[in-house]
Amino acid sequence: MSLIPIRSGSQLGGEAERSDAARNRELLLKAARELIEECGADGLTMDRLAERAGVGKGTVFRRFGSRAGLMMTLLSDSEAEFQGRFMFGPPPLGPGAPPLERLVAFGAERIAYVLEYGELARAADSSAYNRFDVPAAVLWHRHIEMLLRAAGVTADPWLMAMSLSSTLDPERLLYAVRVHHVSPERLAESWRELVTSLVRCPGGGDHQAEERPGGGG
Amino acid sequence: MSLIPIRSGSQLGGEAERSDAARNRELLLKAARELIEECGADGLTMDRLAERAGVGKGTVFRRFGSRAGLMMTLLSDSEAEFQGRFMFGPPPLGPGAPPLERLVAFGAERIAYVLEYGELARAADSSAYNRFDVPAAVLWHRHIEMLLRAAGVTADPWLMAMSLSSTLDPERLLYAVRVHHVSPERLAESWRELVTSLVRCPGGGDHQAEERPGGGG
């Protein structure tokens, strides 16, 4: 049932897990949820978490690698559920619907997801350079890219998928909603218009010549 | 000649500047440039900068507000020059060319800019929540929005401009180039295709009804 190693729940690479490690992991997750309940995701610090869980700070980082890793672990259940829906679930999000409709649905669902988990989703975006290399992010990217190809978009699907992904960045989404009071519906509608334009117009192909000599990777 | 208060060079709101303040500002900027030369933008820390300039740490923060503010100040000359070109310069970047061509040129120039200043441009993007409220960012946003409107794009130009801006985020641009070895030309070409699609197709207008009767602007 495990779809993609979102973060595998706990251990980073190993197989077996020592009993004390398992106990501490549960302690930590429980404490983290409590803290978020009380102080919000932004109010959760690694020190506080360690103290609340009654473990050392080193233990926290060994478990989750980083603050962002912890947040991802906390989101892993809902994230897995989301992945399941857009990969295997019913149309229009899942397979069966035309690519464009799936794209539209994907954006709408992702927007709803980000808005639901707000602070958490934002905190799960590590501020590090490898933010886009996290398994879930590359999965979304690949999914969008696949749908673009299926929809007949010829124009550099990898980069187009990157542009579309950037539109769904939690940071910007939350900024639009919280600071500029943009409604979720308006966000979804704008996304629909964006992907529709992209799919309907084959990338401004008639530029002038498109003399792409080799056309290599 | 000052176009837009990018960061006004130094003082945040006041008018007159005391002589010691001016002297320290110059000292700091000089030291910052030296440090970046030696250690790269990522190697510049506020402590080191204060020490190198021979001033206290408080002075650094009073001058620039934050690390990102310092980076913006360091970029302000080239930023002002860029602003001057896309607002008042010759076509196709400046006024005179058709909106679509200006959009294409804007993206290409911005990509080149980000790639040229690399680390610095990235560091100037404060990690804070108000990242998008910085004067330069809202100017770019407004510029894109204006061009979209001029090009006849009806679909929520504000949000479309946000999506397009996100595509030009230094973080992602540098990620594509440095990690995935995407060439600058490919980035610019992808941008061209993106905006061309947007402008050519009026936002998936025939969705199902889209009876937007008035179509105000």
Added chain:
DNA sequence: ATGCTAAACGGACTGCGGTCCGATTCTTAT
């Protein structure tokens, strides 16, 4: 020159994410 005041100064301090490594505890073989 001198005194006054508002502004600038500077460095100790805080809170944070993240690391390190000696001490501890679980597991397994005997």
Added chain:
DNA sequence: ATAAGAATCGGACCGCAGTCCGTTTAGCAT
């Protein structure tokens, strides 16, 4: 039961961005 060994534990430690507030100094009026 026990000893060896590996994995885990935990908190002192680091470097960093950013803040605070007592001290100094520039600019001006006299």
